[in-house]
Amino acid sequence: MKTQILRAAAAGVLAVGTVVLGSPAATAQAGTSDVSVLHAVPGVTVDVYANGDELLTDFEPGTLTDPTPLPQGEYDLKVTEAGAGPNADALIEANGVAVPAGANITVVAHLQPNGDPALTPFVNDTSPVAAGQARLTVRHTAAAPAVDVRADEEPVFTDLTNPNEDSTEVPAGTVSADVVLAGTSDVAIGPADLDLAEGANTIVYAWGSAEEENLDLAVQTISGLHSAPGGVPSGTGGQAAASDGVATWAWALTGMLLAGSAAWLLVRRTASARHS
Template identity: 60%
Template structure:
């Protein structure tokens, strides 16, 4: 991911990663008019990069499109990236199935020896969900585009996602490795109606993040194929200011 255009004046830098969570569309991501991520495939999470802190206009185009003659599929202007923040910007479907951009600030907790932090971010066109680890609910009532975190013992757990208040499995089970002292972030993305829900994971440590993407159709997490993404690009533009703050939108629970 190359450094994009010139951000508005700010002192210092921020760590920025980008997750592509819109099914069935390879895209190019632009920031302030410069290409940030080319030919970006669904389910992919970029390496974290240091970018100047400041204000960014973000735009997502179908891969290979000419921004001079093409309307962006998704757009968000005046995204504020604070100095020193670790940010993941997610292109995903909202609860109604329309593409949108949501920035999340990654804030690993101070953890005791032997403990890990599990964060789940709901960025799928799907109802509210509960997250279970080892068959027991650890995060409940999570809706798009929300996130929630829990402190749990480090190690490998079998996790699944169920419809809120039920035992109906929407995703998983999947083996999730929870690293001691780190924040492991699990993203649920895709569309329940199109039966292409999938997971992507990211690990954030005190000094940075080590990302990994899981495309739909792998790890036994997806059902069926991806349908065509047929909505017109012009109708999908998302305008207005999208501000980042250092207060993460999350609830915490101790397991």
């Protein structure tokens, strides 16, 4: 049963790796893709290989990677149980995955509101931010109902549903943020202090499962977005409109994602039947 669960979960993670390898970055050098990955599916730790080389090791739920430049080309992908090594039997694999170039993306493997796994690529906004301002982006990737996101107990975003996002510009500074059930003051996540840096896009992900009581936040910061030239946009990971190429690539992966989701559902239903 452990192997079945790992295989099913790895399907979602491999789909993430596939999307990542196909995701371009607007500010990357020509012919490369700068991508970040958030593993927001609780319960499985894996290693991911590309053309036999380690891409991600001991990739645990809640981990948000730093941006990684990947050369344009084709990649053979393989996911194994963490620590098993590149020659171990694959939990899942895909060959000939194409890498284009063009946008800045974070790909999230997460849970849908009903608890089933899903894959959502988000295009990160790297447009200029006005002087003295910060961009705040919130992404709902948790198995939870609609929520409101508050800063210092004042609603900033309301009725946000999975897998959607919202964004605004606010004065730079530190705020106390929390997530409440939509239309209520019932805190689901937080509060947590957020440092909203001037000229940066601070991206907050709500992830996990309300039913399993493991909701959490992941934070990603994309800096260097000052209105005046201030550097190349970059990103940092935390415990966190696409080009035609990205859209085409995403549709090509839909079949793999659906297969992974179906496997996950089969495992859950089988386990449920055995305990009924």
